Amino acid sequence: MRVVIAEDLALLRDGLVRLLSANGFTVVEAVDNGPMLLRALVRHRPDVSVVDVRLPPGFADEGLRAALEARSRVPGLPVLILSQYVEQLYARELLSDRSGGVGYLLKDRVGDVDTFVDAVRRVAGGGTAMDPEVVTQLLARRSRDEPLAALTPREHEVLTLMAEGMSNLAIAARFQVTDKAVGKHTNNIFAKLGLPPSDDHNRRVMAVLTYLQATPVAPRSPM
Amino acid sequence: MGIRPAPGGRAGKAAIGVAAYAVNGMAGLALNAVTGLAALALLGLVLASVALVPVAGLGRAPLGRGLVLVRRLAVFQRRWAGRVLGLDSATDSDPGYSRESGRRRRAGPELALRDPGTRRELTWLAVHGVTGPAPVVxxxxxxxxxxxxxxxxxPMDPSRLTTFALSMSIVAIAVVTLMAVSLFRTGQARLARLLLDPDPAPDARIRELAASRAAVVDASAAELRRVERDLHDGAQAKLIAIRMNLGLARGCRDPGEMLQMIDEARQVAGQALTDLRDLVRGIHPPVLADRGLAGAIEAAALLCPMPVEVDIDLPGRLQPPVESAVYFAAAEALTNVTKHSGASRAWVRLRHAAGVLRLTVGDDGCGGVQRAGGTGVRGIENRLSAFDGSLTVSSPPGGPTELTMEVTCALSSPKISHS
Known part of the structure; x- marks a missing residue:
């Protein structure tokens, strides 16, 4: 699998190259700034790219901007954004074209190699990898929501993992239950949230994230 | 002179007092007469030098010398006036002749004449040339x-009546003279201070600035203490634990135990990262650095559980410190809305017009926000006070609540977007 890496800190860049190479990826280019990233993405059209949000020259969100720009030129180009912190604003921007193949993870997650490599593969396959932190924030924000409050604790857990982008199979493995049991939970969740049922995993993840990101329903004013 | 000391203890003391008073006054007047004459002489010198400057710069040297003397005389007079008026010498310093003023002075007499301090001194010089000697006359x-x-x-007819009338007029003239001496003295002192003191700042403004400065210093000191403590108890302690674990793992004979040590170290490293992230967010939110005020406020609004209407029109970027203060004020206000108001919706409006940045954060919640009540509102006020900002709270019981924050600040030219 061909991958482009963008990270300005040499220590981390080399680490990422080593980590991904060791896990069967071919690093076609490793860059350290925004303009070079955009050029590399458009030229190589890699199977996936791992991009630091903050890059030179401005040390702001050049990485994210270059990735979004590349995706607007090459629709669906898989991009996994790494960051020292998570912002809902950025998650929203990444997901806004609803075409999948995006990931947004805290840099810390690189420390858990298997999960990280799994996330990179998922994004390369057109799936989604949202950081648990993003999902936690989304759920915390919607804590007053009635449809969400109607979920059982297990359904809540399944929703969380689904929002992170995990497939039914992966969720089933996590809870050590059958694939079918998870399918039952997801159907319940979709029914309770009023989302149209779909068999396509990625479309379901998008639906869940879109639901969570939408402006929350205003609670009835206390009268 | 006209008054003879009356015999007797108390009366004697009074007479000595009156005499000292008179002598003091007279000394002051004499001094002023002398400085007044000096002022006249200096004024003549300065005027003549100024007149001679166009003639091949002939007057430049004497003008420079003259201005130095003028300043010395003015400083002397100011100090004298300060003593007469009983000003506290500890707080009543000479007016700060700014570095700028000194530079102008050295740059040449023409520039020196443009210095407001020098202009004040020359005005005083002209006035003092007249009012200095006048009281003596x-x-x-x-x-x-x-x-x-x-x-x-x-008197032709030294009757009792005329003797009385004469005595009375002598007493009257003596008293008037005595009073006049002292009045002239304080009058001169006052006039000198009026002309020589730099424009006084109103007391209220000074108190306000002193208070806000103290609050800012306190707040930043407390903030630094918090950062130090957080680092000490958080990331630093965890790095120590990681090193310890790795050291232990290195010496382990049992591979299972070694793996456990390494796993533990990795886990603690993750916690250290979380600590650092939270700390950084509190110091300067990364999104503020990335996206500026508009993006950062929008990001803060996204974390609110109720819909927040964000309406920001900012054609440029603010100075970073102002940006940070306004961001934290907005975030604090939104946190208050989330925590206390029970609102179903909120709104944030940000505008910059006529050099004033106006931030409004409102909600349709229960209202009744008191300025003095919550630490939140006071926190916002403290943050803004550093930039001379103001906070207006409108929150009738039952709502809606609206906080309006205003900061006078400049807007830099629009950020060049990097595409």
Whole structure:
């Protein structure tokens, strides 16, 4: 699998190259700034790219901007954004074209190699990898929501993992239950949230994230 | 002179007091007469030098020398006036002749003449040339009158009535002279301070600035302490634990135990990262650095559980410190809305017009926000006070609540977007 890496800190860049190479990826280019990233993405059209949000020259969100720009030129180009912190604003921007193949993870997650490599593969396959932190924030924000409050604790857990982008199979493995049991939970969740049922995993993840990101329903004013 | 010390203890003391008073006053007047004459001489020198400057720069050297003397005389007069008016010498310093003023002075007499301090001194010089010697002339005239009544008048009919009338007029002239001496002295002191003191700042404003400065210093000191403590108890302690674990793992014979040590180290490293992230967010939110005020406020609004209508129109970027203060004020206000208001919706409006940044954060919640009540509102006020900002709270019981924050600040040219 061909991958482009963008990270300005040499220590981390080399680490990422080593980590991904060791896990069967071919690093076609490793860059350290925004303009070079955009050029590399458009030229190589890699199977996936791992991009630091903050890059030179401005040390702001050049990485994210270059990735979004590349995706607007090459629709669906898989991009996994790494960051020292998570912002809902950025998650929203990444997901806004609803075409999948995006990931947004805290840099810390690189420390858990298997999960990280799994996330990179998922994004390369057109799936989604949202950081648990993003999902936690989304759920915390919607804590007053009635449809969400109607979920059982297990359904809540399944929703969380689904929002992170995990497939039914992966969720089933996590809870050590059958694939079918998870399918039952997801159907319940979709029914309770009023989302149209779909068999396509990625479309379901998008639906869940879109639901969570939408402006929350205003609670009835206390009268 | 006209007054003879009356015998007797108390009366004697009073007389000595009056005499000292008179002598003091007279000394002051004499001093002013001398400085007044000096002022006249200096004024002449300065004017002549100025007139001579166009003639091949002939007057430049004497003008420079003259201005130095003028400043010395002015400083002397100011100090004298300060003593007369009983100003506290500890707090009543010489007016700060700014570095700029010194530079102008050295740059040449033409520039020096443009310095406001020098201009004040020259105005005073002209006035003092007249008012310095004038009281001496007036007092001299009064004393001459006294002398005339006392020794010069030879009444034709030294009846009891005329003697009484003469005595009374002597006393009257003496009292008036005595009072005039002191009045002239304080008058001169006041005039000198009026002309020489830099424009006084209103007391209220000074108090306000001192208070806000103290609050800012306190707040930043507390903030630094918090950062230090957080680092000490958080990331630093965890790095120590990681090193310890790795050291232990290195010496382990049992591979299972070694793996456990390494796993533990990895886990603690993750916690250290979380600590650092939270800390950084509190110091300067990364999204503020990335996206500026508009993006950062929008990001903060996204974390609110109720819909927040964000309406920001900012054609440029603010100075980073102002940006940070306004961001934290907005975030604090939104946190208050989330925590206390029970609102179903909120709104944030940000505008910059006529050099004033106006931030409004409102909600349709229960209202009744008190300025003095929550630490939140006070926190916002403290943050803004550093930039001379103001906070208006409108929150009738039952709502809606609206906080309006205003900061006078400049807007830099629009950020060049990097595409």
């Amino acid at each position: 007036a007092v001299w005239a009064m004393l001459s009158a006294l002398d005339y009544v006392f020794f010069g008048l030879r």
